[in-house]
Amino acid sequence: MNQPDNLFDPGLYERLRQPLDRAETMPPWCYSSPAFFEREVDTIFRRTWNFIGRADELAEVGDFMALELFGEPILLVRGSDGAVRAFLNVCRHRGARLVCDTGRKSAIACPYHGWTYGLDGVLRGAPGMEGVADFRREDYGLIPLRLDSWEGFLFLDLSGEAPPLADHLGNLPDAFQSYNFADFVCVKRTEYDLACNWKIYIENAMEDYHTATVHRKSIGTQETTREDVSGEWDAIHMPAADTIAILPGDTTTFPHVPTLAGKPAAGTFFTVIYPNTFFASTHDCMWWLNAVPVAADRTRVIHGACFPRATTERADFAEVVPRYFKRWEKSLTEDNEISEVQQVGLNSRLGLPGRFSLKEPIVHALDNWVIERVLNGTVPAGTKPAA
Numbered sequence: 001m002n003q004p005d006n007l008f009d010p011g012l013y014e015r016l017r018q019p020l021d022r023a024e025t026m027p028p029w030c031y032s033s034p035a036f037f038e039r040e041v042d043t044i045f046r047r048t049w050n051f052i053g054r055a056d057e058l059a060e061v062g063d064f065m066a067l068e069l070f071g072e073p074i075l076l077v078r079g080s081d082g083a084v085r086a087f088l089n090v091c092r093h094r095g096a097r098l099v100c101d102t103g104r105k106s107a108i109a110c111p112y113h114g115w116t117y118g119l120d121g122v123l124r125g126a127p128g129m130e131g132v133a134d135f136r137r138e139d140y141g142l143i144p145l146r147l148d149s150w151e152g153f154l155f156l157d158l159s160g161e162a163p164p165l166a167d168h169l170g171n172l173p174d175a176f177q178s179y180n181f182a183d184f185v186c187v188k189r190t191e192y193d194l195a196c197n198w199k200i201y202i203e204n205a206m207e208d209y210h211t212a213t214v215h216r217k218s219i220g221t222q223e224t225t226r227e228d229v230s231g232e233w234d235a236i237h238m239p240a241a242d243t244i245a246i247l248p249g250d251t252t253t254f255p256h257v258p259t260l261a262g263k264p265a266a267g268t269f270f271t272v273i274y275p276n277t278f279f280a281s282t283h284d285c286m287w288w289l290n291a292v293p294v295a296a297d298r299t300r301v302i303h304g305a306c307f308p309r310a311t312t313e314r315a316d317f318a319e320v321v322p323r324y325f326k327r328w329e330k331s332l333t334e335d336n337e338i339s340e341v342q343q344v345g346l347n348s349r350l351g352l353p354g355r356f357s358l359k360e361p362i363v364h365a366l367d368n369w370v371i372e373r374v375l376n377g378t379v380p381a382g383t384k385p386a387a
């Protein structure tokens with residue numbers, strides 16, 4: 001199968017859109033073509049809520065973080081009123097990028113000619129602008145971006161027009177209420193620059209089919225079942241009496257989250273918030289993975305390790321937490337490597353679609369969710385295949 005001239009002919013995806021047991025996998029070019037990737041950015045990522053980090057990572061007034069999403073420089077900053085805001089990280093004078101790191105400041109100063117903005121984005125100082133006709137500082141504040149949050153997870157909507165975050169999340173807040181994620185603290189952020197398409201990473205995170213092979217020397221086989229949900233998310237649940245965030249054979253002294261009830265108390269969830277945010281929640285901790293698309297074959301994967309605040313304040317936290325870091329480093333390295341191996345195969349222009357196992361319902365759902373939007377632009381909520 002050579003790559004067709006028109007990648008957006010719906011007929012190319014009819015087999016993908018069949019029910020899981022009949023469907024073929026996504027054609028290889030969906031993972032390697034720059035044109036397909038650009039269409040994904042335009043129809044999906046620039047029009048929906050993108051997870052960008054945890055509010056607790058900006059704990060104090062003046063804490064800021066610079067990031068880049070789909071070529072847009074973005075600045076997150078906690079204001080003196082306690083609110084976290086997002087702005088375009090671009091000076092209103094002649095467009096210089098303002099900051100490129102993380103830290104704490106009392107004001108944001110442009111490195112070029114020294115215009116200075118408050119933590120609320122208001123232009124406070126513009127030296128040398130005296131005598132400029134009709135120049136009013138209040139007209140040249142930083143450009144605000146639409147930010148919303150759920151339990152400390154911060155989401156950005158570049159379009160300003162996405163349906164409300166609450167609609168996107170559906171019944172996710174109810175399902176995870178007993179974790180009390182708002183009280184969690186991100187203690188470590190690790191970034192990986194991977195030679196793979198973003199979908200490869202999320203697909204891998206949402207199926208247990210690979211665990212017996214890819215993770216046979218670390219975490220081992222995982223058996224999960226898909227949750228019935230409403231909203232733009234999906235989850236699989238793995239019953240287990242204790243945390244799975246340490247390697248088999250290791251022990252922990254961290255307590256379980258005391259408020260856990262129902263299914264959260266009975267195992268681990270692996271969750272995707274469409275399109276590209278993954279988090280796993282187990283008895284004593286939570287970790288998130290953000291697979292940020294950079295190019296068709298490049299993804300910046302960011303891993304955040306989060307624990308309840310009370311756990312981070314324990315006397316034995318520093319001694320015990322390396323066991324968790326070791327487990328994540330081992331399993332993530334395995335997933336990173338297999339993702340790059342898969343990309344090499346999918347780069348072939350002679351490759352053909354395959355078939356899904358019945359252990360891959362969310363891979364099928366994610367790929368259909370993507371293709372709906374790529375072909376039709378934005379589509380109403382609730383269009384992914386049901387559980």
Ligand code: FES
Pocket residue numbers: 091092093094095096110111112113114115
């Ligand atoms: S570009 Fe920022 S002060 Fe000139």
Ligand SMILES: [Fe+2]
Pocket residue numbers: 204205210211214215335
């Ligand atoms: Fe994995």
